[in-house]
Amino acid sequence: MVAVSQPGKPLTLDEMRAILRAKGLRATTSRVAVLEHLLQATTPVSHAELAAELGPRGWDRATLYRNLIDLTEVGLVRRADVGDHVWRFELLKEGPRHRTDEHPHFVCDECGDIQCLPDESIQIKAARGAPRSLRRRGVQIQLKGRCDRCIGP
Missing domain, CATH: 1.10.10.10 (Winged helix-like DNA-binding domain superfamily/Winged helix DNA-binding domain)
Structure with a gap:
């Protein structure tokens, strides 16, 4: 890093x-x-x-x-x-937003804009039976929806 x-x-x-x-x-x-x-x-x-x-x-x-x-x-x-x-x-x-290199992203499905989300915006709880990569945070998290600009006022 x-x-x-x-x-x-x-x-x-x-x-x-x-x-x-x-x-x-x-x-x-x-x-x-x-x-x-x-x-x-x-x-x-x-x-x-x-x-x-x-x-x-x-x-x-x-x-x-x-x-x-x-x-x-x-x-x-x-x-x-x-x-x-x-x-x-x-x-x-x-830096101040990310403690690790794996951090979540938000992808607007309307305009395609991508935003890095703060680490704290997503909490992962690895339950029994979950893949080991999830427990080790070896995954990429992406949320999709409409961004503030596309939703409008």
């Missing part, structure tokens, strides 16, 4: 490079840009969304995708499918 030192204070370029190197990755400019984008994201990001943001800066889609996969393989990023068959990526970071 990436430790975000102070809320609201972005990591420096040297700190991002150090995070990548500590995981055994080269700190290329495109990889640093992907890491920086994921650090700023408040919700999981698809490859297409990342490419739309970083593509105009000169990085091709294949490079960005390889960087996402590399970050996932070394444990800095989690890849999730929220039911629409689109992989989304989010940085595993320590």
Whole structure:
């Protein structure tokens, strides 16, 4: 997990490079840009969304995708499918909202918006006969419904 030192204070370029190197990755400019984008994201990001943001800066889609996969393989990023068959990526970071990397998401079934939910919003009680992965919190929880914006006033 990436430790975000102070809320609201972005990591420096040297700190991002150090995070990548500590995981055994080269700190290329495109990889640093992907890491920086994921650090700023408040919700999981698809490859297409990342490419739309970083593509105009000169990085091709294949490079960005390889960087996402590399970050996932070394444990800095989690890849999730929220039911629409689109992989989304989010940085595993320590912070005030999440004590662990597994946290629930809310997916709007009207507009497709995805929101990270605070850990406390869902309580899991592993009952007898439940899969071990549930007891160890090795699952992804996704709630679906309509977001506040789609429900309206």
